[in-house]
Amino acid sequence: MPLVGSLDVSGRVADxxxxxxxxxxxxxxxGAEVFQAMFEIESGPMTDVLPPALHPTIPxxxxxxxxxxxxxDIGSFIVCSVRLGSRAGxxxxxxxxxxxxxxxxxxxxxKWGYPTSPADVRLERRHHEVVASVVDDGRxxxxxxxxxxxxxxxxxxxxxxxxxxxxxxxxxxxxxRLVQVDPExxxxxxxxxxxxxxxxxxxxxxxxRIVLTQPVMAWYLTGDVTMPRIRYLCDPAVAAxxxxxxIA
Amino acid sequence: xxxxxxxxxxxxxxxxxxxxxxxxxxxxEQVRLADELGFDTVWAVEHHFLEEYSHCPAPELFLxxxxxxxSNIHVGHGIVVCVPQFNHPVxxxxxxxxxxxxxxxxxxxxxxxxxxxxxxxxxEANPDETKKTWDEYVRVLPKMWTQERFSWQGRAFSMPERAxxxxxxxxxxxxxxxxxxxxxxxxxxxxxxxxSLGLTFGGFKEQEERIGRYRRIIANCDPVGEFVNxxxxxxxxxxxxxxxxxxxxxxLRLSGTFGYQAAQLLPAREAYPTRSYPxxxxxxxxxxxxxxxxxxxxxxxxxxxxDPDRIxxxxxxxxxxxxxxxxxxxxxxxxxxHEMVLDSLRLFASEVMPKFKPARxxxxxx
Numbered sequence: 001m002p003l004v005g006s007l008d009v010s011g012r013v014a015d016x017x018x019x020x021x022x023x024x025x026x027x028x029x030x031g032a033e034v035f036q037a038m039f040e041i042e043s044g045p046m047t048d049v050l051p052p053a054l055h056p057t058i059p060x061x062x063x064x065x066x067x068x069x070x071x072x073d074i075g076s077f078i079v080c081s082v083r084l085g086s087r088a089g090x091x092x093x094x095x096x097x098x099x100x101x102x103x104x105x106x107x108x109x110x111k112w113g114y115p116t117s118p119a120d121v122r123l124e125r126r127h128h129e130v131v132a133s134v135v136d137d138g139r140x141x142x143x144x145x146x147x148x149x150x151x152x153x154x155x156x157x158x159x160x161x162x163x164x165x166x167x168x169x170x171x172x173x174x175x176x177r178l179v180q181v182d183p184e185x186x187x188x189x190x191x192x193x194x195x196x197x198x199x200x201x202x203x204x205x206x207x208x209r210i211v212l213t214q215p216v217m218a219w220y221l222t223g224d225v226t227m228p229r230i231r232y233l234c235d236p237a238v239a240a241x242x243x244x245x246x247i248a
Numbered sequence: 249x250x251x252x253x254x255x256x257x258x259x260x261x262x263x264x265x266x267x268x269x270x271x272x273x274x275x276x277e278q279v280r281l282a283d284e285l286g287f288d289t290v291w292a293v294e295h296h297f298l299e300e301y302s303h304c305p306a307p308e309l310f311l312x313x314x315x316x317x318x319s320n321i322h323v324g325h326g327i328v329v330c331v332p333q334f335n336h337p338v339x340x341x342x343x344x345x346x347x348x349x350x351x352x353x354x355x356x357x358x359x360x361x362x363x364x365x366x367x368x369x370x371x372e373a374n375p376d377e378t379k380k381t382w383d384e385y386v387r388v389l390p391k392m393w394t395q396e397r398f399s400w401q402g403r404a405f406s407m408p409e410r411a412x413x414x415x416x417x418x419x420x421x422x423x424x425x426x427x428x429x430x431x432x433x434x435x436x437x438x439x440x441x442x443x444s445l446g447l448t449f450g451g452f453k454e455q456e457e458r459i460g461r462y463r464r465i466i467a468n469c470d471p472v473g474e475f476v477n478x479x480x481x482x483x484x485x486x487x488x489x490x491x492x493x494x495x496x497x498x499x500l501r502l503s504g505t506f507g508y509q510a511a512q513l514l515p516a517r518e519a520y521p522t523r524s525y526p527x528x529x530x531x532x533x534x535x536x537x538x539x540x541x542x543x544x545x546x547x548x549x550x551x552x553x554x555d556p557d558r559i560x561x562x563x564x565x566x567x568x569x570x571x572x573x574x575x576x577x578x579x580x581x582x583x584x585x586h587e588m589v590l591d592s593l594r595l596f597a598s599e600v601m602p603k604f605k606p607a608r609x610x611x612x613x614x
Contacts, residue, residue, distance in 0.1 A: 001260065001581070002300065002512040038519055040369070057514045058299050058366055090511035092518060156521040192521045216369065217520045 003058075005050025005086070005095075009165055009236045012206070013176045017109035017116070019166040022179070022230040024248065027111075029069030032225040034185070035123055035132050036065045036159065037144045037195035037218035038085075045209040050095055051236035053178055053243055054086040054163070061085035062210055063094055064144055065162075066123045066132045069225055075104025078121045079114060080134050080142065082205045083162055088180075088240035092160035095178075098205040100134045100141075112227060113166030113179035125149070130193070130220045136204060143198035146191075146218040154187030157219050168233060170245075177245075178234040187223040194218065249563065249604040250573035251596075252289035252324065253282050254483055257304040258509060260581040268303055274586045276313060278578060281590055283318035285597035286605075289356060290314050291324030291445075291575055296334070297370045300581065301509045308343045315351035323351050324575075326358015326445060327427040330385035331378050332404055333371035334362070337385050341392035341412050348416035355416065358445045359386050360427035363527075365519035375516045376524050380404070386424065386440060390473035393421040420474035425481075430527045431458075438462045441471025446482040446571075451550060455482065456569035463570065479572045484552045486576035487584065488596040492555045496546050498584050499553030506580040552576065556599035563604060 038061050046060040063083045070076035079101040083094030100119035101108065108114035120135040133143040161182035168177045195218035202210040235243035259271050279290050292307035292314075304310065311323040325347060328340050348355035361378035362368055368375050381404040392398050392412040399409035416422050425443035428434050437444045444462055446455075459480050466478050485506070487499035517525040543549045545558060550566075552559045552574065566574060578589050 002509065003261075055512050058297075058512055059369070059514060061514065061519070085514070087512055090508055152521050153523060156517075156523055158518045158521065160518070190521075214369075216365065219521050 002055045002087075003047050004239065005052050005054045005056065006047050007049055007051045009051050009176055012165060013167060015115070016165050016167050016176060017113055018174070019110055019113040019164075019168050019179055021110040022168065022247070023111040023227065024229050026184075026229050027071055027073060027227045029071050029225045029227065031222065032067065032069040032185075033123060033125070033220070033222050034065070034067050034159070034225065035130055035146070035218070035220045036063055037132075037146065038063045038216040039195065039197065039212045040214050040216060042211040042213055049084055049097070049207055049209055050086055051165075051178070053234050053236045053238060053240045054088055054093060054095055057085040057087065061216065062212065064132070064142060065094070066121070067225065068123055074107035074111075077101055077103030077105055077108065078123055079105065079108060079116060080121045080132070081114070081162060082142070084210070086163070088163065088234060088244070091240075092158075093180075094160050094162045096162050096164050097207050097210070100136060112181045112230065113164035113168075115164060115166070125220060130191070130218070133199070139201070139204070140199045141201040141204040143200075144218070145196045145198055146193040146220060147196060149191035149193050149220060152190050152192045152219070154190045154221065154223070157187065157190050157221055159183070159185065163234065165236060170233075176236055178236050179230055180232040180234065181230070182228050184226045184228065185221065185223050186226075187221050189223070190219060190221040192217060192219045249567055249571075250288040250481070251601060251604075252291055252481070252573060252575035253278065253287055254291045254293075254575040254577050255304060255310070256293050256295065256302040256577070256580070257310070258301055258579075258581050259303045260300055271303070271582065272310070274589075275310070276317060277586075278589060278593065279314045279321065280317050281593055283321040285593060286601060287321055287597075288573065289322040289324045289575065291326055291356075291358065293327060294329050294334075296367050298364065298366060298513055301513060308347055311347060312350055315347065315354060322354045322356050323347060324356040324358055326356065326425060327360030328358065329362045329367075330359050330382040331361055331368075331371070331373045332381060333373040334367075337388055337405060338392065338407070338412055340385065341389050342414075344389075344422065345393060345414045345416045348418055348422050349414060353417035355418065355422040356425060357389070357422050358425040358427060359442070363429065363516055363525060365514040365516050368516055369519070375520045375522050379524055382426075386426070386442065387472045389424070390421050394474060423477040423479075424473055425477065425479075430525070434458045434462045435465060438465035439469050441466060441469045441473060441476035441478075443477040443479040444481065446480060452565055452569050455566075455571070459570035480570060481573040481575055482566065482571050483575045483577065484550070486578055486592060486596060487553045488556060488559055488592045488600065489588075490555055490595065492545050492558060495554045498588065499547065499551065501583050502577075502580055503551065503553070505583045506577065509581060556595060559596065559600050560603050563600065567604070
């Protein structure tokens with residue numbers, strides 16, 4: 001059977017956000033921007049960096065995802081997530097090992113389980129490139145450039161759901177769960193290009209075992225991003241087919 | 249109606265010494281039996297790097313062994329990946345010709361372009377280019393087979409005049425097919441006079457519409473080869489057992505395992521935003537059908553899983569929408585015990601096959 005994760009997340013639970021107000025209604029971020037860059041990573045630790053709920057993709061990948069959005073109810077923010085390519089059963093997922101945010105993140109943490117911490121997160125689209133970075137405490141821990149953006153159809157963009165390790169309350173007890181966050185997007189404009197990695201400090205993102213090997217592709221889009229109501233929680237220690245709970 | 253068997257050659261972990269050989273040996277035994285039972289074609293895919301899902305990177309070698317161990321069954325070399333980073337077109341033509349010679353003129357050549365980043369990225373191929381290079385390949389292969397000397401100034405490749413040898417046994421050349429996965433590829437097949445190797449289906453109604461479109465267009469096509477190969481094949485799982493409940497349990501485990509394994513790979517569409525790959529590949533329609541609702545027996549309606557009567561009914565439906573042939577996946581990850589695969593083939597041949605084709609002169613059946 002397929003390779004499966006072996007990461008014991010218990011050491012990460014204390015730092016995981018408390019998602020005590022899981023989104024029960026979708027919330028739209030009008031005029032949002034999303035930039036995502038995918039790279040292949042070394043396969044050696046591919047099962048060590050994922051929890052048993054998830055399978056690694058073949059080949060293993062990491063995606064860097066920037067989302068800039070604003071909404072009267074939750075404020076404005078730009079958040080960058082580092083996600084490992086994976087599968088929950090047969091479904092494409094990105095297991096988020098860390099996130100940095102500039103702006104309002106209380107709702108991101110409590111409603112959708114983003115494991116954010118503050119940093120200087122930037123995303124800039126120029127005519128000849130898209131430049132994105134994360135500077136934490138004066139140190140650049142991630143920087144990616146997509147050169148020569150090329151317009152594409154929005155239907156060609158694939159944005160897999162994220163799995164955020166968070167603490168949630170189930171039956172009166174606080175337990176670790178993977179919160180499935182699957183935004184929908186109404187795309188106004190999309191571009192693609194080959195990403196160039198300018199900086200990546202894997203240790204700063206919580207797992208020094210992530211070593212990038214080669215770029216795959218990047219895309220940038222503008223549109224209305226609808227943050228979902230949370231429908232599924234997944235026990236990280238159990239295969240997703242057995243450990244997924246439908247909550248709405 | 250023609251019946252074939254179709255190999256991805258999946259090998260479950262652990263890959264101990266002999267694990268891959270055991271699977272290959274079992275496949276060859278199934279092929280020998282299928283030949284004796286009257287199956288028409290054995291197809292073998294070309295895949296690279298698809299761990300567990302497919303350990304079949306050199307199908308022409310497997311098919312050479314098949315040809316050497318059989319008498320009648322055709323050898324379907326397909327799909328061959330028509331992308332320069334995988335195969336130079338001259339090498340495709342050469343290998344196909346040799347296989348046609350060694351099989352005594354039993355070669356069918358299926359063409360395609362790969363659908364995973366796992367493979368395309370591994371060969372550093374550009375997903376935007378694969379449909380274009382495929383189109384060039386299917387036009388030059390017949391020329392390489394039929395012209396004494398061949399030269400080419402093209403987009404995917406160029407070469408000075410050379411004798412591409414040997415030539416195939418079949419004249420003017422072996423039948424050519426194209427893998428039809430993405431919507432619209434049946435039109436590509438029809439416009440070029442190629443057989444539609446339907447690696448997908450989306451239910452009877454959609455298949456009927458796509459076959460109708462194929463038939464209408466191919467009637468006035470400009471063939472890339474020396475003749476029109478108007479045939480529509482689809483792919484299906486096969487598990488035939490007298491007890492429908494046993495058949496359901498094994499058949500659904502087979503189809504479920506196949507879908508689960510395929511999902512672990514990285515489709516080109518997921519990794520690389522491109523109009524060139526509108527679907528995820530790796531038999532998406534079959535995987536979708538296999539996970540769909542079941543009929544009263546609990547088996548999805550289009551699957552060739554069940555007792556002989558149920559499978560006869562299913563095939564009649566495929567026949568009624570215009571399918572000329574069905575190629576069966578017999579196993580995946582060795583989830584079905586090998587002896588049961590053989591028994592399934594025997595039962596299918598004795599109880600189902602005669603309903604659709606003239607009885608063969610009795611052969612010695614092992």
